[in-house]
Amino acid sequence: MKYSEMLIPTLKEVPxxxxxxxxxxxxxxxxxxxxxxxxxxxxxxxxxxxxxxEAIIREEMNRSGAQELLMPALQPAELWQESGxxxxxxxxxxxxxxxxxRDFCLGPTHEELITEIVRNEIRSYKQLPITLxxxxxxxxxxxRPRFGVMRAREFIMKDAYSFDLDEEGLKVSYQxxxxxxxxxxxxxxxxxxxxxxxxxxIGGKKSQEFMVIAESGEDIIFYCPKxxxxxxxxxxxxxxxxxxxxxxLPMKKIATPGKSSVxxxxxxxxxxxxxLVKTLIYQTEKGLLGVLIPGDRAANETKIALSLDLKELxxxxxxxxxxxxxxxxxxxxxxxxxxxxxxxxxxxxxxNFVVGANExxxxxxxxxxxxxxxxxxxxxxxxxxxGDLCTNCKVELKEMRGIEVGxxxxxxxxxxxxxxxxxxxxxxxxxxxVMGCYxxxxxxxxxxxxxxxxxxxxIIWPFSVAPFQIVILPLLTDSLEQKKRSEKFYHELERLGLxxxxxxxxxxxxxxxxxxxxxGIPLQIIIxxxxxxxRVEIKLRKTNEKFEISADDVVKxxxxxVQKELEKLGDxxx
RNA sequence: CGGGGCGUGGCUCAGUUUGGUUAGAGCGCAGCGUUCGGGACGCUGAGGUCGGCCGUUCAAAUCGGCUCGCCCCGACCA
Numbered sequence: 001m002k003y004s005e006m007l008i009p010t011l012k013e014v015p016x017x018x019x020x021x022x023x024x025x026x027x028x029x030x031x032x033x034x035x036x037x038x039x040x041x042x043x044x045x046x047x048x049x050x051x052x053x054e055a056i057i058r059e060e061m062n063r064s065g066a067q068e069l070l071m072p073a074l075q076p077a078e079l080w081q082e083s084g085x086x087x088x089x090x091x092x093x094x095x096x097x098x099x100x101x102r103d104f105c106l107g108p109t110h111e112e113l114i115t116e117i118v119r120n121e122i123r124s125y126k127q128l129p130i131t132l133x134x135x136x137x138x139x140x141x142x143x144r145p146r147f148g149v150m151r152a153r154e155f156i157m158k159d160a161y162s163f164d165l166d167e168e169g170l171k172v173s174y175q176x177x178x179x180x181x182x183x184x185x186x187x188x189x190x191x192x193x194x195x196x197x198x199x200x201x202i203g204g205k206k207s208q209e210f211m212v213i214a215e216s217g218e219d220i221i222f223y224c225p226k227x228x229x230x231x232x233x234x235x236x237x238x239x240x241x242x243x244x245x246x247x248x249l250p251m252k253k254i255a256t257p258g259k260s261s262v263x264x265x266x267x268x269x270x271x272x273x274x275x276l277v278k279t280l281i282y283q284t285e286k287g288l289l290g291v292l293i294p295g296d297r298a299a300n301e302t303k304i305a306l307s308l309d310l311k312e313l314x315x316x317x318x319x320x321x322x323x324x325x326x327x328x329x330x331x332x333x334x335x336x337x338x339x340x341x342x343x344x345x346x347x348x349x350x351x352n353f354v355v356g357a358n359e360x361x362x363x364x365x366x367x368x369x370x371x372x373x374x375x376x377x378x379x380x381x382x383x384x385x386x387g388d389l390c391t392n393c394k395v396e397l398k399e400m401r402g403i404e405v406g407x408x409x410x411x412x413x414x415x416x417x418x419x420x421x422x423x424x425x426x427x428x429x430x431x432x433x434v435m436g437c438y439x440x441x442x443x444x445x446x447x448x449x450x451x452x453x454x455x456x457x458x459i460i461w462p463f464s465v466a467p468f469q470i471v472i473l474p475l476l477t478d479s480l481e482q483k484k485r486s487e488k489f490y491h492e493l494e495r496l497g498l499x500x501x502x503x504x505x506x507x508x509x510x511x512x513x514x515x516x517x518x519x520g521i522p523l524q525i526i527i528x529x530x531x532x533x534x535r536v537e538i539k540l541r542k543t544n545e546k547f548e549i550s551a552d553d554v555v556k557x558x559x560x561x562v563q564k565e566l567e568k569l570g571d572x573x574x
Numbered sequence: 575c576g577g578g579g580c581g582u583g584g585c586u587c588a589g590u591u592u593g594g595u596u597a598g599a600g601c602g603c604a605g606c607g608u609u610c611g612g613g614a615c616g617c618u619g620a621g622g623u624c625g626g627c628c629g630u631u632c633a634a635a636u637c638g639g640c641u642c643g644c645c646c647c648g649a650c651c652a
Contacts, residue, residue, distance in 0.1 A: 009584090010613095012585080012601060012602080012613065013602095014585095015586085016586070016587090016644095017644070019645080036643085037643085090650095092651065109652075138652095140652075143575085144647095144651095146645090146646085199652090200651080200652055202652065473611095475611060477610075479610095507610095508609080508611095509613095510610090510612045510613045512612085513611075513612045514612065515613080518613095526611075537611090
């Protein structure tokens with residue numbers, strides 16, 4: 001492609017709307033332009049990059065045996081009502097009516113549609129297992145779109161769905177997808193980590209996220225430096241480092257006038273916040289719930305809801321406290337007869353702790369479970385924090401940030417049962433499909449690659465996803481010799497199947513260098529004055545390595561470099 | 575939804591506090607010339623209903639009300 005004929009509107013200055021580096025560079029490099037908050041146009045360069053990423057995903061999906069199909073973005077409400085998610089999804093789903101007043105939505109995901117297809121078209125165990133996928137736009141009306149395409153309202157996603165006859169089969173299908181995802185991210189040149197995650201609204205038991213490691217990531221991951229345990233903070237588990245052995249003391253009520261927060265009470269009693277136990281009162285669809293957690297930890301509502309199988313879980317509003325004879329700031333487990341009480345596992349080990357006395361300006365000290373009160377059950381109800389130990393190997397957990405680019409779920413029968421999607425097994429009995437679903441945010445992946453691969457001059461595309469692998473830069477615009485030679489390289493390299501951007505613009509060398517660096521083409525062929533001695537320079541964008549070579553060797557050398565670099569990324573197709 | 579900020583040529587911004595000529599700068603864009611290994615220089619030029627509506631005033635980018643859009647923090651969320 002000739003640069004002069006391509007729309008690549010690069011910007012010198014950083015548009016004020018962009019906060020993170022990938023967003024800034026995507027705007028500056030002429031990859032995207034904003035249409036509305038969280039809605040973007042992909043310009044020609046962006047479109048080429050998307051196609052490169054999609055091609056890698058297709059190759060790996062197909063290699064793993066998945067089949068591509070294409071489902072619509074516009075979906076009728078009926079299917080969502082069948083699964084129950086029309087009500088569950090909330091304002092994040094973009095809903096609309098057709099001219100006849102029928103309800104539709106723009107699909108935020110496609111479990112319902114795929115289940116509809118499969119229940120109609122697949123009847124026999126002989127047709128299983130099957131995995132279907134598509135690459136297609138999704139719509140989610142995010143509360144706060146941000147970071148450019150990283151959290152957008154319209155975005156491109158690869159979503160795959162597996163159908164098996166039993167749980168065993170699901171595990172096999174899931175593993176195939178897991179492996180495919182690992183290959184995809186490796187080929188995109190990414191440093192990533194698979195972590196245990198919560199399955200949220202999608203549902204199912206086991207789920208793992210593929211996290212691209214980046215400071216700007218929105219997710220926090222805890223991992224063990226010794227074993228390979230890694231989990232999203234939303235469900236990461238750890239254990240308390242210190243366990244204090246103390247003799248049990250008799251409980252005693254003491255006055256704590258005006259001291260209601262953990263910090264105030266701890267200061268007043270001259271103890272650490274870890275000596276206190278907070279009693280949080282939640283409103284749930286099963287009634288009120290009291291959750292006891294150590295004073296120095298934060299409640300993790302994802303874990304609580306998961307452990308106790310709750311759909312609704314909201315902290316009791318302060319104005320409702322009086323309804324149940326509760327006193328804000330002085331709630332405690334003793335005397336809460338009508339409220340189900342559970343406790344974080346860390347509380348189990350605590351001795352002689354402090355709790356609210358359920359009366360104004362008073363706390364109990366030296367409280368102990370089973371002596372002073374009882375709880376129904378213990379489980380992990382809090383967030384891990386730095387300093388906690390890995391439950392497997394008792395080593396301190398470490399923390400890092402990541403960008404969630406992929407998520408794989410073992411769904412089970414949630415959708416097949418709700419939507420009556422059955423097949424006949426060997427015995428002729430009807431059984432629900434056992435499903436898995438697997439997503440990759442294609443547009444988010446693009447941003448994640450930039451987050452991990454850029455420098456002060458611009459983007460550094462890995463060879464596998466670069467919009468062009470090579471850029472040819474003749475420096476002297478009125479040199480016929482340089483122009484002829486550039487065109488020769490351009491045609492010869494293209495004939496080899498390489499992707500070439502030929503900068504034929506009549507601009508100064510500085511502009512060409514700056515744009516080539518900014519848009520991140522990984523290999524540059526620089527044709528300058530030394531061409532009259534038959535010498536040409538080639539430069540690797542990533543390392544800034546420069547080689548001056550004979551013009552006759554350029555084509556061969558470039559082909560070698562591209563092939564070698566693609567192989568490094570585990571991409572044999574180049 | 576709560577809090578904060580912003581909206582002036584394609585981009586970055588000044589001007590708004592204290593209303594008053596033809597609304598400015600840099601970058602970008604067009605033409606000509608000189609340049610040509612890291613965003614060159616000179617000259618000439620095009621381009622703006624100051625987000626929108628209503629109001630106050632002799633007079634509004636500037637003051638008031640409403641409204642729309644965008645960004646950041648939070649709550650929330652695959």
